[in-house]
Amino acid sequence: MINSDIIRGHLDSIILRLIMEKDRYGYEISKEIGLRTKDQFQIKEATLYAVFQRLEKKELIKSYFGDVTYGAKRRYYCITSLGKAYYKEQLEEWRMIKEVIDIFMEE
Amino acid sequence: MKKIREYIDEMFIEIPGSEQKEVVKEEVIQNLEEKVDDLIQQGKAEEDAINKAIVDFGSIDDIKKELMGRQPIKKNTTGLHLGFSIWGSALIIALCLFANFYYTPYIIWFVYPTFGVLWWPLAMFFRWLKHK
Numbered sequence: 684m685i686n687s688d689i690i691r692g693h694l695d696s697i698i699l700r701l702i703m704e705k706d707r708y709g710y711e712i713s714k715e716i717g718l719r720t721k722d723q724f725q726i727k728e729a730t731l732y733a734v735f736q737r738l739e740k741k742e743l744i745k746s747y748f749g750d751v752t753y754g755a756k757r758r759y760y761c762i763t764s765l766g767k768a769y770y771k772e773q774l775e776e777w778r779m780i781k782e783v784i785d786i787f788m789e790e
Numbered sequence: 791m792k793k794i795r796e797y798i799d800e801m802f803i804e805i806p807g808s809e810q811k812e813v814v815k816e817e818v819i820q821n822l823e824e825k826v827d828d829l830i831q832q833g834k835a836e837e838d839a840i841n842k843a844i845v846d847f848g849s850i851d852d853i854k855k856e857l858m859g860r861q862p863i864k865k866n867t868t869g870l871h872l873g874f875s876i877w878g879s880a881l882i883i884a885l886c887l888f889a890n891f892y893y894t895p896y897i898i899w900f901v902y903p904t905f906g907v908l909w910w911p912l913a914m915f916f917r918w919l920k921h922k
Contacts, residue, residue: 710821714828727848728825732818736856758817 690724695743696773698734699766702744706761709735735760743769793840794822801850805857814853822847868918875914879907 690697701712709731717725738744743766748756762770802815822843829839883904890900 708821709817710824710828713821713825725846727852728818728822728843728846729848729850730852732814733852733856736814736853740856757820758813 691730693773693777694726694730694734695738696770696777698731699738699743699762699770699773702760703762703767703770706749706759708749708757708759738766741769742766791823791826791840794826794843795819797844797847798822801847804850805854808857811857814857818847818853866921868914868921872911872914872918875911879911882907 697716698712701707701715707715709728713726713728713731735744735746739746739760742763744760744762746758746760749759750757798815798819802811805811825843825846826836826839829842830836834842883900886900886903890898
């Protein structure tokens, strides 16, 4: 399992992307990350909920309570239009970074 | 499942109480319980599943930082205090100067209150320096 600073620096974008695809709740997101990366990267729950707090504070995502499971209502997250714009910006930035790094790190 | 709740309760103890904290705590507990159920369904023993969920949880520091950051940060007002003290003392000194030369032009007494008043901006200056 990798645990690199580069991934950590882009966690906000990764989670934003997953929420952009459809409204999701906490465990679903951590499961999805493990699934897509074939368990090469797993997010710590503590980190995940910190990201939720941060994104919500910046009004990039909103939360609402969905269906009842496990004796309580699940808290779902959905992206705001500000979040979508932010994601687009991050995507552009990432492409540029990748290009620059590739200049040096690719043969 | 009680173990999960106990563990999270303990982790959240160091975060000062707030409505937000309780909401996040409940959310975390609920999602961890779901994870444990998931792991059990994948064939893990309950004990193992709970332990894995706890290990995977990571450090509370991230959440702590976000939740504590919600409290308003004390603004640095020392610059304002310094400015106020300079203007205030300048006005007081000017008044003394005026009174001195207008009413008693042959006795120079204004330096005494001036020295006293100067402590004010001086104190504020060092406070400002410390916070800069």
